[in-house]
Each structure stands twice: as structure tokens, then as C-alpha cells.
Amino acid sequence: MIYELNHVGGPVRDLEATLAFYGELGAEVVDRLFMSGPGVDRVHIQLATGLVELLHHREPAAQASYGLNHIGFMTDDLDGDYARLVGLGYGEISAPRVAGSGQGRLAFLADPNGVRVELLQRSEEFRVPPITSGRVRGLAYVGVAAPDLAAAVEFYGSHLGMERVADDTFRLGSDAVRLLPSATSSIGHLGLASAAGGSDAEDPDGNRIVFVGGAF
Structure with a gap:
């Protein structure tokens, strides 16, 4: 499973x-x-x-x-x-x-x-208790490309067994994926929850970072 x-x-x-x-x-x-x-x-x-x-x-x-x-x-x-x-x-x-x-x-x-x-x-577990000392309060979601939205909903919801928590968002464990019909790369961006919000950014390899305001 x-x-x-x-x-x-x-x-x-x-x-x-x-x-x-x-x-x-x-x-x-x-x-x-x-x-x-x-x-x-x-x-x-x-x-x-x-x-x-x-x-x-x-x-x-x-x-x-x-x-x-x-x-x-x-x-x-x-x-x-x-x-x-x-x-x-x-x-x-x-x-x-x-x-x-x-x-x-x-x-x-x-x-x-x-x-x-x-x-x-595997038996190894790398995840530690939630880190709360920095600006980011949560990995709100991983945005994945989904030009065929219906097929992606079936894959993540039905076949991977993720919980649908919004029309375009599925969660399994602590974290979630958001389906992005217009994304131009397979991983469209990371949504990071920050109490202060903030402007979008890019990491050194060009991955887009979107800051989501409010509590997480």
C-alpha cells in the first residue's frame, strides 16, 4: 500500500x-x-x-x-x-x-x-518533527503538471489513494500535491506556507517558489 x-x-x-x-x-x-x-x-x-x-x-x-x-x-x-x-x-x-x-x-x-x-x-526515516524556527510554516503543496486534469485526478486520488482536500489538491501523510493544468515543467512550483506571505522566488536551479500567506 x-x-x-x-x-x-x-x-x-x-x-x-x-x-x-x-x-x-x-x-x-x-x-x-x-x-x-x-x-x-x-x-x-x-x-x-x-x-x-x-x-x-x-x-x-x-x-x-x-x-x-x-x-x-x-x-x-x-x-x-x-x-x-x-x-x-x-x-x-x-x-x-x-x-x-x-x-x-x-x-x-x-x-x-x-x-x-x-x-x-525502505526502513530508514529521514523526516524529523516539524521545523518551526524559520520563515516557512509548512510545505503547503508540490505543484505538478496536469494538462490532462481528469486523468491526474484519477491517478492521485483513486490509484495512489491520496485524500482529496480541494478540487485540485490531494494529501497523503503530512504533505500534498496540487494539480496545475497550465504548468510548463513537470514540477511547476513549490507552495510554501508563510505567515507573512511574500513575493514568488526562484531557487538557484530555477525552481519556482510560491509563498502562501496565512496560518498553516
Whole structure:
């Protein structure tokens, strides 16, 4: 069963610049390791309740792209959930395998709009209690591209088992996805709850940050 929206993640060009940007918002590093096989630094930062996975290739390909490019969900039955979703017609990207970190197993598939979805099964827990010392009071949502809105609603609501909390927003665990019909990238933006609100921003890799005012 898929039971948690675990993280949003993607490759970063300059790890220290990205850590500094999110640190200014109150994020804390909750996990950091080097995967020697692919030569990748993997860092999980936590913003309030939400995990962001940063992947830094020490020797990136010449045409490497950067920015948030997937959302990860925890499951207690990786093989069964992957087979079920592929059997429903969702695109295979990477079949279940041991994670490069050696921490559990993972698989990738595509949602009906081509957004990369990672399924994870592992015993390690990186999330810590909510961080309340910074400007950000919550990861309000991860905005995902959904030009075919009806298909996305079926995928996240029916097949991933997320709770529909608004017409375009689904929650599973502490965090949520918001479906964005007009988004031009797979991860359209991050919605961050801030008591003071604020102007939209971009992180060092061009990921758009939208500040949502009010309590969270």
C-alpha cells in the first residue's frame, strides 16, 4: 500500500548554493550521504514538514539538466504497487531495484501527464518533527503538471489513494500535491506556507517558489 508522500526531488548544479537558499527559509539538513557508484551527493532537507531531495553529481554530464523532476511516495509493497500501476497503463521508467544508496528498494513510473513518480520501500526515516524556527510554516503543496486534469485526478486520488482536500489538491501523510493544468515543467512550483506571505522566488536551479500567506 502507498502510504506517504515522502519527498520532491531532483538534481542541483551547485549544492552549497542550494543549501544556502533553502537554509534562509529555515530548512535543515536531515540526511546526507555520498553514493560512490554514480558519484552523487544525496541530501535531504526538511522545510517545516516537507522533505526535498537534492542530488548533486560531482561529475555531471555535459548536457545535464537541473531542477526538481520527481515526487517520491513510500509503500509497504513496492513490487505489488508497481505492478498494479503499470498494469493500469501508467508508463514504466525503472522496475523495482535496490536503491543506489543501499537503503531499501525503489522504482520509477510516469503519471498520466509524464511526471516522474518514485515508489520507495525502505526502513530508514529521514523526516524529523516539524521545523518551526524559520520563515516557512509548512510545505503547503508540490505543484505538478496536469494538462490532462481528469486523468491526474484519477491517478492521485483513486490509484495512489491520496485524500482529496480541494478540487485540485490531494494529501497523503503530512504533505500534498496540487494539480496545475497550465504548468510548463513537470514540477511547476513549490507552495510554501508563510505567515507573512511574500513575493514568488526562484531557487538557484530555477525552481519556482510560491509563498502562501496565512496560518498553516
